[in-house]
Amino acid sequence: MPETSAPPEDPVTAGSPSAPPGEPPAPKAAARAASAHDPRLAAERVLPLRHPWRWVLTAVVVVLVAQFVHGLVSNPFYQWSRFSYWFFRPVVLDGLLITLEVAALSAVFGLIGGVILALGRLSPNPVLRSVSWVYIWLLRSVPLIVVLLFLYNFSALYQTLSLGVPFGPAFFEFDESRLATDMTVAVVGLSLNEAAYAAEVVRSGVLSVDQGQHEAASALGLPRGYQFRRIVFPQALRVIVPSYVNQLIGLVKGTSLVFYVSLLDLFGTVQSLGSTYSGDIVPLLLVATLWYVILTSVISVIQFYVERHYSRGALRTVPPTPLQKLRAGVRAARSRIAIGSSI
Template sequence: MSEPPGVTVTFAEAPKTDDPPQPLAAQRVLPLRRPGRWIVTAVVLIVVAQFVHGLVTNPFYQWDRWSYWFLRPTILDGLLITLQVTVYSAVLGLAGGVVLALARLSKSPVLRAVSWTYVWVLRSIPLIVVLIFLYNFSALYQTLSVGIPFGPAFFSFDESRLATDMVVAVVGLSLNEAAYAAEVVRGGILSVDQGQHEAAAALGLPKGYQFRRIVFPQALRSIVPNYVNQLIGLIKGTSLVFYVSLLDLFGSAQTMGSTYPGDIVPLLLVVTVWYLILTSVVSVIQFYVERHYARGATRGLPPTPLQKLRTRLTDLGARVRREAAV
């Protein structure tokens, strides 16, 4: 490389040192410091600590009365009714949602129109209106009959005797839940790759077998998390059955609050804690159901909470040993 006349090029020499170079194993890689993250974490911990301190020390919450009411037979009887209504409505609602979703995806224009209309109407009407309407259904139809359409009836029965408070609550919640479950199931079925349908049809498998063994199990990966959200909403929605004279968990607390007005806040806290327990149990079940249906869709199953804890403890122990060695 030639240089123009009169220009002198010099190269800086590396500083000389008598210290031998350190081996790579002795060199430490320092992690990137993130002061913002630590500041935000400290602020959040302070706010949480203040909230917990206020929750525990505030005499307004009356935690002694909360412990008195938490396991009272009246509350437990209401909790049992809440569980019964939730289970019956969840099963019937999901079954109705599957039927409505299949009708919506069918090639029959009548089935598609009826399914769409049902979903549209039930999602537009508030749940409390549906429950009150069914509770007063006997005013519109005092007797119900089964027979030939537009012809003679084989037998009739009194609607007021059939429609007990439990039946009204389950039917109302199931009708409402089926409308939302139909869209969840339909979305899950549409999420399955079209090649799966074509492969099953190429093998000559019957339509029912294709749906039960190929399409629906894959659709469950999308259905489960969305329907669990609906199920959690259903658990909280059971509090409305109090308005149709069914003493569920919330209704029992309301009744006791009317009798003991000084314990309204502890009773509301009792209801809150029980709903937290129920929704937490559902969330745990959701995790393992999703983990089960994730087989074949991911390279490895997501770790369970115990596996995560074991991994974190192992990493922490290894880090402590490294620090002690240095």
Template sequence: MSESPAAVSLVTAPPTDTPSRPLAAQRVQPLRRPGRWIATAVVLVLAAQFVHGLVTNPFYQWDRFGYWFLRPTILDGLLITLEVTAWSAVLGLLGGIVFALARLSGSPVLRAVSWTYVWALRSVPLIVVLLFLYNFSALYQTLSIGVPFGPAFVRFDESRLATDMAIAVVGLSLHESAYAAEVVRGGILSVDQGQHEAAAALGLPKGYQFRRIVFPQALRSITPNYVNQLINLIKSSSLVFYVSLLDLFGTAQSMGSTYPGDIVPLLLVVTVWYLILTSVVSVIQFYVERYYARGATRTLPPTPLQRLRAGLTDVRDRIRREAAV
């Protein structure tokens, strides 16, 4: 039986698109993106001009910057900034937990008081809070502990208690606790409702449920957000200069009044120190987020060192493939 012409044609006709080179030697041409290259070139030129201006402009006085950067008076102000930030961060977080639990409480009075506190402190600028506390002795010269609307057992002189450090810490803590309350409340609400129901089904006390089941899971959402809030707290600490506390910014302002020709170098010193502090907090934030991402993601985000190694490995493999071709 003879084959049909169509069958013969399909079997004997050679393919017309046979590659001239072996398949292994062929390379896929990447998609050309001229817009990306143009944008990259523009950004590099602008960055180079900015760096060139920083280095060559004599107005910045980099020699005076080096003189002031590690001066003892600047370092003393830096220590005060760190101390105020540390105390405010801890007290602000504790206050935020209290107000968040009050917002989630079944008591309408606690919910109303907590909501009012958060609303008021987030609405009033921090500088107003600090100045109000700084002049608090004009309203209440003494503070007392005793029976409400009755006799007082212990009395305190407000002017002695309200030191510059105490005013700064209390003001920043009050302001920070309002924001921390919302961060903590959001973290608690992010816990799956089934966790609450399972804990209640086991007959666990409410306090035990919160400490051992709900709050540890809420930390996955609370901690990264609150560490991010610390960056704003570090920058907000510069306002304590207005309550006569010589922190990093206040020290630079004081030295600028004494040495008016060094105002710009002193501002650069303050800028660089704040960049260092916020960068350290940002690194901590990255590792905290990476730690609490365990169990929530299939693979943890790579660290900067791992990214560098992966980039070097990719470049090396690319060079080897180019050499093999």
């Protein structure tokens, strides 16, 4: 029988691993084979899409940022030597401590009040639901400075506070002028205002939980309090945390209003020092600005890790931390260097 010669081997695909029977060839090998048989395809080359305006916009942004930084550094009006003098002064740090204390207490009491108001709005009881709605509507409508000034002058309306039978005898009486210190007025005012906003944040988080979770918990015969603490609230925290952290940032900045109720927090201290040392107004304002930036940045870092913690179970992979991103970038750079040296 005559011998059948094998077909000539394609020089393009020679040396490349052959695909298993029944499977298409590798994309690169198939493209090279197609270009070898069709000279028109071999002459064409895929060019990347150009984005010239993106580079122009990047250059404009870089120039503007450079000019802004140069103006901050070179403008003598900012008086950076006076800024460094005031930044760690004990009087400024005392005001910063008061700001932290007021913000921390108001955040805790505001969140507790917000949870109570949110449960009241979600309650089937019409009285609790109506009272909660009216409170939230009223406190969100009145500016915070008005609330603080009203509480500061509260003793003019009520000299004493009593606890007893309604429209009857009083069992306990309190001297409002002794209780209403500057710190108490600031914390109570901020807490009342914060509770109204926190209530809507908590309510939106509870409503975001799937209704099937509530029905399954009720079918198991679990008490309503246990359902909320162990099933509903942990899932609602994924929605509550980002929104409430924004509220905390606003609360930290809102503490600057307690200066109007005679409490010298960070902003109040800076205002007082600025009126005494009129030539240092700008450096003192920069001191307050940087301290507020530091406080809000710390809260943002805490927000990232809390969100990362509660995203477990909802995401396939939790977002990497900045340290993990740095390590991944170092490993990628080392691998590129190793590949370049081997070539």
